[in-house]
Amino acid sequence: MTTRYASEFGAFEISPIPGQPQLAHCHGFFIVPAGRGKGLGTQQKLEQMRLLDESLYDYATCTVDAENAAQKRVLTKTGWTFLVAFDNRRTGKKTELWGWEIGGEDNG
Numbered sequence: 001m002t003t004r005y006a007s008e009f010g011a012f013e014i015s016p017i018p019g020q021p022q023l024a025h026c027h028g029f030f031i032v033p034a035g036r037g038k039g040l041g042t043q044q045k046l047e048q049m050r051l052l053d054e055s056l057y058d059y060a061t062c063t064v065d066a067e068n069a070a071q072k073r074v075l076t077k078t079g080w081t082f083l084v085a086f087d088n089r090r091t092g093k094k095t096e097l098w099g100w101e102i103g104g105e106d107n108g
């Protein structure tokens, strides 16, 4: 079941992976255009990570367009790891898969 979280600043969704419910895929992440560049994306990502931890998932993934420098900066700043890049037939561009080990050694 997908869960949507939203505020006046933005939103995101979290879905357990079918067949592997300890793994969550995060998607639909955005900050409203007027709010961007003020740290809200980073803040919202940290809130997503708190919810993943609270929900006792063990690992989380998300995808990002390889050219989306702002989101890749947010992922790097919040401790996510680049996993792999692939050619996306839908977008005609590179898409990257990133992951975060919840409760991992570096996660406090």
Ligand SMILES: CC(C)(COP(=O)(O)OP(=O)(O)OC[C@H]1O[C@@H](n2cnc3c(N)ncnc32)[C@H](O)[C@@H]1OP(=O)(O)O)[C@@H](O)C(=O)NCCC(=O)NCCS
Pocket: 029, 030, 031, 032, 035, 036, 037, 038, 039, 040, 041, 042, 043, 063, 064, 065, 068, 069, 070, 071, 073, 074
């Ligand atoms: C991606 C997004 C969520 C970022 O939100 P935000 O509130 O602007 O993010 P923050 O302000 O917390 O941080 C953005 C970081 O990216 C950096 N950044 C922004 N544009 C950049 C660019 N073109 N190149 C390199 N870095 C960039 C900022 O400097 C900042 O890093 P810093 O804190 O080290 O200075 C927002 O731009 C958005 O909603 N975009 C449209 C939807 C989207 O792309 N969602 C992600 C789908 S995977």
